[in-house]
Amino acid sequence: MIAHYRKLIVAIGVVAVTAGVATAQTQTNEPAWMEASQLTAKFEAQGYSVREISRDDGHYDVDVTDKNSVRSDMHVDRATGEPLARSAAHNGSNGSHDNNDDDH
Numbered sequence: 001m002i003a004h005y006r007k008l009i010v011a012i013g014v015v016a017v018t019a020g021v022a023t024a025q026t027q028t029n030e031p032a033w034m035e036a037s038q039l040t041a042k043f044e045a046q047g048y049s050v051r052e053i054s055r056d057d058g059h060y061d062v063d064v065t066d067k068n069s070v071r072s073d074m075h076v077d078r079a080t081g082e083p084l085a086r087s088a089a090h091n092g093s094n095g096s097h098d099n100n101d102d103d104h
Contacts, residue, residue: 031079034060042081059084 039060040050048064051071055061060076075084 031077033078034081039076039081 036053043050043064047067050064052063059078062074062076065071072086074086
């Protein structure tokens, strides 16, 4: 009976170690987050003023204003700091949120 419990305990230990290794591998395969200070420096070097940085669904959401005071909301790769997409929500000549289609 004791031998049966020993085998059970060993089996549980093997499963626990295997699950831990799998979890560690999953975590290390994801790219690291670039530091917000590095991201800010990168955008400022390109002439942007960074208004806000937040993390959202595996990427950065960066709210910037360019040299013409045009505001943009950019989705940015978390590891490289490269823009993935730019939201039109804040784009416009005056930075407003106007969704008027008068010019079409």
